[in-house]
Amino acid sequence: MSSSDSPLTILNTLIFPLKFIFLSLTYLPRALLLTFPSSLSTLQSAWFSLFWSHVGPLVRESASPSVIPLLSGLITRGSLKPTPVHPAISGTVLELGPGSGQWTSTLSRFSSNITKILGVEPNTGIHPLLRSQIKKNNLEDKYTIVPCGVEDLASSGKVEKESVDSIMTVLCLCSIPEPQKNIKELYTYLKPGGRWYVYEHVKQGPEAPRWLAIYQSVLNLIWPHFIGGCEMCRDTPKWLKEAGPWGDIDLSRPEKSVWYETMPNVIGVLTK
Ligand SMILES: C[S@@+](CC[C@H](N)C(=O)[O-])C[C@H]1O[C@@H](n2cnc3c(N)ncnc32)[C@H](O)[C@@H]1O
Numbered sequence: 001m002s003s004s005d006s007p008l009t010i011l012n013t014l015i016f017p018l019k020f021i022f023l024s025l026t027y028l029p030r031a032l033l034l035t036f037p038s039s040l041s042t043l044q045s046a047w048f049s050l051f052w053s054h055v056g057p058l059v060r061e062s063a064s065p066s067v068i069p070l071l072s073g074l075i076t077r078g079s080l081k082p083t084p085v086h087p088a089i090s091g092t093v094l095e096l097g098p099g100s101g102q103w104t105s106t107l108s109r110f111s112s113n114i115t116k117i118l119g120v121e122p123n124t125g126i127h128p129l130l131r132s133q134i135k136k137n138n139l140e141d142k143y144t145i146v147p148c149g150v151e152d153l154a155s156s157g158k159v160e161k162e163s164v165d166s167i168m169t170v171l172c173l174c175s176i177p178e179p180q181k182n183i184k185e186l187y188t189y190l191k192p193g194g195r196w197y198v199y200e201h202v203k204q205g206p207e208a209p210r211w212l213a214i215y216q217s218v219l220n221l222i223w224p225h226f227i228g229g230c231e232m233c234r235d236t237p238k239w240l241k242e243a244g245p246w247g248d249i250d251l252s253r254p255e256k257s258v259w260y261e262t263m264p265n266v267i268g269v270l271t272k
Pocket of ligand 1: 100123149171175177
């Protein structure tokens with residue numbers, strides 16, 4: 001970890017979640033205008049769709065240097081290797097929470113090794129954006145949108161247990177309900193030998209300064225209300241490791257992490 005960053009960089013990183021909340025707020029009036037007098041859940045769905053249509057591409061830009069090598073199998077113990085350490089994403093792929101389809105262009109790079117993609121996305125308000133990305137990236141004959149949350153996947157009957165070669169979760173395990181239970185449930189969809197590609201933001205680890213962990217918990221009191229239910233303080237690595245028996249767990253903080261991150265990430269591949 002670097003300790004040479006300027007106070008301004010540190011300050012900017014610390015206030016980043018507040019700026020993000022403010023940015024999200026600016027989309028609320030338009031969402032209200034579009035959905036009034038519909039239900040609160042319709043408003044929340046429209047608000048997140050509007051917000052993510054703007055923010056999604058920015059998030060992709062900053063996460064691409066991590067996510068593209070991850071899906072290529074080039075990441076191990078949080079660092080980039082010149083040759084693959086894991087197989088690239090392939091076979092039947094379950095993409096959880098694809099949102100506006102920011103990773104469809106990346107998935108299309110692996111198209112020749114992908115049989116089909118099931119995009120489990122409950123926010124129907126964002127489906128038109130997702131569909132346009134699927135079309136733009138020539139994935140129409142491979143990509144199926146499953147219009148439900150992970151918690152309803154079993155009852156939807158759309159995905160068989162032990163039928164999935166690759167699960168992909170990019171910045172979405174923070175948003176699902178009952179994460180511990182639903183991560184366990186997702187594990188059951190993987191074939192033996194199947195791989196789970198993970199890039200998520202998580203709660204501060206024991207190495208973080210105490211004040212930073214407290215700051216993250218305080219931010220988390222308001223954050224989910226503005227960012228589509230996203231939670232900042234989830235122990236996702238623990239729940240992933242405990243989801244079931246794994247053949248191999250290669251999940252770490254990215255090599256270039258800095259100590260003052262308010263939203264530390266984990267990255268890696270778990271193999272069943
Ligand atoms: C922060 S966004 C990330 C979207 C996308 N993965 C990306 O990187 O741009 C989180 C996504 O998880 C989705 N989500 C929320 N609840 C979910 C659930 N119960 N099951 C599956 N996805 C869910 C949201 O609708 C949203 O699209």
